[in-house]
Amino acid sequence: MKEEFTLPQANLIYKPNFLQPDIAEKVFHTLHSQTNWIQEAIKIFGKEMMQPRLTHLFGEKSYTYSNITMNPDPFPEILQLLREKLENFTNNRFNVCLANLYRDGQDSMGWHSDDEKELGINPVIASISLGGARMFHLQHKTKKELKQKLVLAPGSLLIMAGETQHFWKHQLPKTKKQVTPRINLTFRQIIG
Numbered sequence: 407m408k409e410e411f412t413l414p415q416a417n418l419i420y421k422p423n424f425l426q427p428d429i430a431e432k433v434f435h436t437l438h439s440q441t442n443w444i445q446e447a448i449k450i451f452g453k454e455m456m457q458p459r460l461t462h463l464f465g466e467k468s469y470t471y472s473n474i475t476m477n478p479d480p481f482p483e484i485l486q487l488l489r490e491k492l493e494n495f496t497n498n499r500f501n502v503c504l505a506n507l508y509r510d511g512q513d514s515m516g517w518h519s520d521d522e523k524e525l526g527i528n529p530v531i532a533s534i535s536l537g538g539a540r541m542f543h544l545q546h547k548t549k550k551e552l553k554q555k556l557v558l559a560p561g562s563l564l565i566m567a568g569e570t571q572h573f574w575k576h577q578l579p580k581t582k583k584q585v586t587p588r589i590n591l592t593f594r595q596i597i598g
């Protein structure tokens with residue numbers, strides 16, 4: 407099954423079963439226990455604060471966003487396999503994977519677009535979800551009444567492509583619900 411969302415000025419594909427449940431579980435536990443997770447300080451509007459989540463960058467290029475530069479560790483075997491599966495599925499290349507660990511419902515990611523210059527004009531962002539399911543919100547930047555909410559289930563793949571990052575922002579909101587830890591892997595292609 408593959409769901410395409412027909413939002414104006416966006417190109418989104420959601421595939422709930424990109425990974426089999428047993429594989430998704432195995433990848434979650436391997437990355438959860440073997441990654442050197444760090445909590446970065448970021449500067450937003452000149453104010454320094456800690457990110458409400460843990461992160462790690464894998465791949466072949468460093469990546470700068472929110473005034474921090476992350477230097478990658480090479481892809482471990484498990485991410486190399488996922489990268490190949492994604493490259494076959496999307497017909498795109500990916501050279502970094504930003505891993506996010508949301509430890510509980512208080513961990514989150516605020517509204518943003520993945521529109522850094524080094525991602526190119528219309529980046530293809532391939533986002534794999536593992537562990538606890540969480541809500542994901544999209545909102546059009548100028549037509550604020552245009553919104554979409556979806557549940558990112560474990561083993562799912564969400565692809566944001568085309569003009570999505572120009573016209574839409576997205577967030578992973580906090581939740582008061584009891585949730586188990588979630589890992590999100592966003593594969594990107596850094597140009598240059």
Ligand SMILES: O=C(O)CCC(=O)C(=O)O
Pocket residue numbers: 504506515520533542558576577578590592
């Ligand atoms: O955790 C998610 O699903 C969203 C992650 C995200 O938007 C990002 O890493 O840029």
Ligand SMILES: [Fe+2]
Pocket residue numbers: 518519520576
């Ligand atoms: Fe994002």
